[in-house]
Amino acid sequence: MRRIEVKLNLQVVAPLLDLMKETVGDLTGRLAAPQHLQDLDPELRAGWREELLQGQNDDCSRFLAMFDREFFSGGVVGFDEANAESVLRACAAIRLRLRDRELAGLADDALESGSLEAAQLTPRVQKAFMCYVFLATVQELIIRHLDAALLEG
Amino acid sequence: MSPTTARTAPAPASRPETEPALAGLWRVVVLNDPVNLMSYVVLVFRRVFGFDEPTARRHMLEVHEQGRSIVWTGVREKAEAYVFTLHQWHLTAILVPDEAH
Numbered sequence: 001m002r003r004i005e006v007k008l009n010l011q012v013v014a015p016l017l018d019l020m021k022e023t024v025g026d027l028t029g030r031l032a033a034p035q036h037l038q039d040l041d042p043e044l045r046a047g048w049r050e051e052l053l054q055g056q057n058d059d060c061s062r063f064l065a066m067f068d069r070e071f072f073s074g075g076v077v078g079f080d081e082a083n084a085e086s087v088l089r090a091c092a093a094i095r096l097r098l099r100d101r102e103l104a105g106l107a108d109d110a111l112e113s114g115s116l117e118a119a120q121l122t123p124r125v126q127k128a129f130m131c132y133v134f135l136a137t138v139q140e141l142i143i144r145h146l147d148a149a150l151l152e153g
Numbered sequence: 154m155s156p157t158t159a160r161t162a163p164a165p166a167s168r169p170e171t172e173p174a175l176a177g178l179w180r181v182v183v184l185n186d187p188v189n190l191m192s193y194v195v196l197v198f199r200r201v202f203g204f205d206e207p208t209a210r211r212h213m214l215e216v217h218e219q220g221r222s223i224v225w226t227g228v229r230e231k232a233e234a235y236v237f238t239l240h241q242w243h244l245t246a247i248l249v250p251d252e253a254h
Contacts, residue, residue, distance in 0.1 A: 033186065033243040040233075048237060055241050088196075092189055092243040099188045108187040136190055143192050151199055 003080040010075040032093035063090035091135040102128030178251035179232040181225040
């Protein structure tokens with residue numbers, strides 16, 4: 001099984017964990033992306049939503065599990081075929097929630113290009129933006145290195 | 154490739170067997186969102202629908218530039234399974250009747 005290990009800068013990433021954990025907590029009972037299910041049978045819709053929430057929770061748990069003792073001792077996190085899909089989806093969910101909850105005051109273009117005046121942002125928004133960028137970087141790493149394995153999955 | 158990935162769509166068991174409004178063909182439409190990465194959307198399209206890279210990229214660009222892309226058309230039950238899978242990947246996807254049929 002192919003595995004990639006990435007050494008992260010502990011001093012940069014560790015301070016982001018509390019906000020990422022808080023955002024995961026905020027996703028409890030809430031879907032990250034708005035879903036338009038109005039024309040579904042109500043019973044089917046309820047089951048659909050419940051299963052999506054369960055999956056979202058599982059994915060976020062696997063994402064947070066990457067930040068274990070190995071991470072705190074050396075800054076290393078690992079991805080392989082076993083956790084890559086979950087981590088990819090969890091990153092998407094957390095980014096979507098961060099966008100809605102913490103970064104709502106920023107324009108899409110500014111977020112996409114990263115052309116933000118850091119001095120004009122509150123510390124909280126700065127941290128949220130760093131999380132947002134970090135999660136995108138994790139996604140890009142996984143897609144670049146495990147693309148073939150994911151497609152075979 | 155199976156329309157569902159990590160999990161299966163809830164079985165639509167509660168629906169009556171014959172329901173004229175649900176008959177015919179249905180489109181799976183993906184709507185734009187400003188958050189998900191282009192590379193992520195391409196991967197999801199390839200993973201879920203088995204598209205080759207150029208096809209997945211074409212649909213992704215359609216979503217990005219036109220706000221939506223029809224990624225699949227077919228029977229309701231399978232369309233629902235695809236939408237469910239896209240929701241698992243946090244893409245905004247909807248089902249719309251295919252008016253051409």
